Amino acid sequence: MDWVSVLFLAFFQTAAPGPEQPIAYSHKTHLSMGMKCKDCHENKDPGEIMGIPMTAKCMTCHQSIKKDSPQIAKLAEFHAAKRNVPWQRIYQLPGYVFFSHRIHMEKGTECKTCHGEVAQRDKMFKEVGIAMGDCMECHRQNKVSNDCTYCHESRQ
Ligand code: HEC
Ligand code: HEC
Ligand code: HEC
Ligand code: HEC
Ligand code: HEC
Structure with a gap:
C-alpha cells in the first residue's frame, strides 16, 4: 500500500462516526x-426491548470460526469469564420515555425506518434521530396520539 492510501485509511478510521466498540463487530459482514436481525435481536416478551446477544450466541460459530483472530480471542475471553461484552450503546432513550419495539413492528414499521441501513454498516452510529420531535413527526403523519402522557408518565 502506498502512503497516500495509508493516510486515507487512517483518516477514515478516525473520522468514522459512532463510538469505538470493545470488539470490531460488523453488521455488514454478518448480514x-x-x-437475520432476529437471529441476534430476539425481542423477548413483553417485547419492549430488542436485546443485544450474549457471547454464547457468537460462540456458536466463533468456537471454531476465525479462532486465531485477536478480535475473536477477545470475544472468547469475555465468554470464558462469563462477562457480557461492554458494548457502547447507540440508540438509548432516557428512562422517562415509554417505548415498545413490538408495538411499532406490529404496525409494520421496519428496523431501517428508525435505525437506517444497518446491513451496510461495518460500524454502528446514530444515523436516524430518536428525539422527541422525531417521534412526534411520525405520530402526526400516522394520526397517532402526541399527548404528553402517551410517551411520558402523567404528573398527577
Ligand atoms: C452464524 C455464524 C456466526 C455468528 C453467530 C457470529 N459470527 Fe462473527 N463471523 C462469522 C464468520 C463466518 C466470520 C468471518 C467472515 C470473513 O472474514 O470471511 C465472522 C467474523 C467476525 C469478526 C471479524 C474477525 C476478524 O478478525 O476478521 C468478528 C469480530 C466477529 N465475527 C464477531 C462476532 C460477534 C461479536 C458475534 C456475536 C454477536 C458473532 N460474530 C456472531 C460467523 C458468525
Ligand atoms: C450476529 C448478530 C447480529 C445480527 C444478525 C444483527 N445484529 Fe444488531 N447488534 C449486534 C451486536 C453485537 C450489537 C452491539 C455492537 C454494535 O453496536 O455494533 C448490535 C447493535 C445493534 C444496534 C444498536 C443498539 C444500541 O442502541 O446500542 C441496532 C440498532 C441493531 N444492532 C440493529 C440491527 C438490525 C436492524 C439488524 C438486521 C438488519 C441486526 N442488528 C442484526 C448483533 C447483531
Ligand atoms: C419506531 C422506531 C423503531 C423501530 C421500528 C425499531 N427500533 Fe430499535 N430502537 C428504537 C429506539 C427508540 C431505541 C431505544 C430504546 C430505549 O432506549 O428504550 C431502540 C433500540 C434498539 C436496540 C438496543 C436496545 C434494545 O432495545 O435492546 C436494538 C438492538 C434495536 N433497537 C434493534 C432494532 C431492530 C432489530 C429493529 C427491527 C426488527 C428495530 N430496532 C426497530 C427505535 C426503533
Ligand atoms: C415510523 C413511525 C413512528 C415512529 C418513528 C415512532 N412511532 Fe410511536 N407509534 C407509531 C405507530 C403507528 C403507533 C401505533 C399506534 C396504534 O396503536 O395504533 C405508535 C405507538 C406508540 C406508543 C403507544 C404504544 C403502546 O404502548 O400502546 C408509544 C408510547 C410510542 N409510539 C412512542 C414512541 C416514541 C417514544 C418514539 C420515538 C423514540 C416513537 N414512538 C416513534 C409510529 C411511530
Ligand atoms: C411520541 C412520544 C412523545 C410525546 C407524545 C411527548 N414526548 Fe417528550 N420526549 C420524548 C422523547 C423520546 C424524549 C427524550 C429525547 C429528547 O430529549 O428529545 C422526550 C423528552 C422530553 C423532555 C425532556 C427534554 C429535555 O430536553 O430534557 C420533556 C420536558 C418532555 N419530553 C416533555 C413533553 C411534553 C410536555 C409533552 C406533551 C406536549 C411531550 N413531552 C410529549 C417523546 C415524547
Missing part, C-alpha cells in the same frame, strides 16, 4: 452471510 451479508444471510443472518
